[in-house]
Amino acid sequence: MHPDRLPGHPHIAYAGDELFVEMIPLSALAQQYGTPLFAYSKASMLAALAAYQQGFSGRQVQICYAMKANSTLAIIQLFAHAGCGFDVVSLGEMQRVLVAGGLASRIIFSGVGKTRAEMHAALEAGVGCFNVESEAELEVLNEVALNLGLQAPVSIRVNPNVDPQTHPYISTGLKGNKFGIAHEHVVQTYQRAAALPGLKVQGIDCHIGSQITQESPYLDAMDRMLDLVEAIEAAGVPIHHIDMGGGLGIEYQGETPPEAAVLWRKLLAKLDARGFGDRPLMIEPGRSLVGNAGVCVTEVLYLKPGEQKNFCIVDAAMNDLPRPAMYQAYHQIVPLKPRDTTPETWEVVGPICESGDWIGHDRDLSVAQGDLLAVMSAGAYCMSMASNYNTRNRAAEVLVDGSQAHLIRAREGYADQMRQERLIT
Ligand code: LLP
Numbered sequence: 001m002h003p004d005r006l007p008g009h010p011h012i013a014y015a016g017d018e019l020f021v022e023m024i025p026l027s028a029l030a031q032q033y034g035t036p037l038f039a040y041s042k043a044s045m046l047a048a049l050a051a052y053q054q055g056f057s058g059r060q061v062q063i064c065y066a067m068k069a070n071s072t073l074a075i076i077q078l079f080a081h082a083g084c085g086f087d088v089v090s091l092g093e094m095q096r097v098l099v100a101g102g103l104a105s106r107i108i109f110s111g112v113g114k115t116r117a118e119m120h121a122a123l124e125a126g127v128g129c130f131n132v133e134s135e136a137e138l139e140v141l142n143e144v145a146l147n148l149g150l151q152a153p154v155s156i157r158v159n160p161n162v163d164p165q166t167h168p169y170i171s172t173g174l175k176g177n178k179f180g181i182a183h184e185h186v187v188q189t190y191q192r193a194a195a196l197p198g199l200k201v202q203g204i205d206c207h208i209g210s211q212i213t214q215e216s217p218y219l220d221a222m223d224r225m226l227d228l229v230e231a232i233e234a235a236g237v238p239i240h241h242i243d244m245g246g247g248l249g250i251e252y253q254g255e256t257p258p259e260a261a262v263l264w265r266k267l268l269a270k271l272d273a274r275g276f277g278d279r280p281l282m283i284e285p286g287r288s289l290v291g292n293a294g295v296c297v298t299e300v301l302y303l304k305p306g307e308q309k310n311f312c313i314v315d316a317a318m319n320d321l322p323r324p325a326m327y328q329a330y331h332q333i334v335p336l337k338p339r340d341t342t343p344e345t346w347e348v349v350g351p352i353c354e355s356g357d358w359i360g361h362d363r364d365l366s367v368a369q370g371d372l373l374a375v376m377s378a379g380a381y382c383m384s385m386a387s388n389y390n391t392r393n394r395a396a397e398v399l400v401d402g403s404q405a406h407l408i409r410a411r412e413g414y415a416d417q418m419r420q421e422r423l424i425t
Helices: 026-033 042-055 073-081 091-099 116-125 135-148 183-195 216-234 260-273 287-293 323-327 414-418
Strands: 012-015 018-021 037-041 061-066 085-088 107-109 129-132 152-159 199-205 241-243 281-283 294-305 310-314 333-335 344-349 358-365 372-375 396-401 404-409
Touching: 018 026, 018 037, 026 037, 026 294, 026 372, 026 396, 026 404, 037 042, 037 287, 042 061, 042 073, 042 260, 042 287, 042 396, 073 085, 073 091, 073 396, 073 404, 085 091, 091 107, 091 116, 107 116, 116 135, 129 135, 129 199, 129 241, 135 152, 135 183, 135 199, 152 183, 152 216, 183 199, 183 216, 199 216, 216 241, 216 260, 287 294, 310 358, 323 358, 333 358, 358 372
Parallel strands: 037 396, 061 085, 061 281, 085 107, 107 129, 129 152, 152 199, 199 241, 241 281, 310 344
Antiparallel strands: 012 018, 037 294, 294 310, 294 372, 333 372, 344 358, 396 404
């Protein structure tokens, strides 16, 4: 029995009795590389990017992949080759972009807690823009730039106070959030930035949240941003680009987020209508480029039917797939090779010693010990958030391109995990 529908792009689909990524059966990948294993479709990532590019055709837009969603080098390399810039939030992320062949000039550096050392290194590398999140940060960035004899390109992250209608942990553009500068103070902040000799005002940015499935929060945020651009420019500070952040949601379980091209057609129409049609744009999509391009393959270790619950214990856990434990997130779970037997209801859980280590509640599955399952929509915020809790090695990752599979991250080993540790002598 096949599940009715798989989320996302058609590059991960059943053919005959097997689940494939592009032209490779996932069972073959599991056999070759072991489990838990992340497998990604290159075509799916490029199709997701193309949806944005299509929406923007003819416009001056820089797409900066928010690499926190999946920061594996080969994924960065793929997006760099496809012409993307990158949104980074740490020096570590910046180093990854440079190692993977991305251009420093196309990096925007976001985040509320940039250290002086990070600012120094990013200025020396020549990053395209700092998205500054507080007045205190402006002052420090000015000092660091002056010490280097440079001017830091800056954009100020505005908190537009728009409700993105998503999970509270991933909503970032509301008044109570730690991100950005309240829109009431923004004009003053720009005047201060313009007066600081170590800074060069470039743009304005916002990012209102993640896994946004409605278009209205974007349209509202765009209106507030344009109101601010008018006010800032009226106060004498020109704004070169407008950065609308990321946040577009994906389908995990029946959500119907707007398509990137459709959403952007509407946003561009608003820009045009308000007379900002030729203003350069930036966006910072993460999840929507990679989320539905990936799955995590896991083996059923044991079935443990119980009085209240039936447990299906698999070899992937909350260290590999932290989203269910952290956000009560739903990821569809499907068999690699569906069985014809009547499904039963299972709690799909990992081996970690925590009750919070669950991957799916109440899932109807026909499973047997040794079966392989795919946890869907695992391309974003899974591997990049993976940990070594319980001294579990982080999984391997494979990028599938047609009938070719590239191992892009070897499975971690115990020696890798203990390398930085020292016994007391
Ligand atoms: N730009 C900024 C400044 C951000 O903080 C983020 C994500 C993005 C862009 C990309 O947002 P996206 O397009 O991926 O929604 N770990 C959570 C998501 C946290 C998002 C953090 N910021 C999850 O697994 O749902």
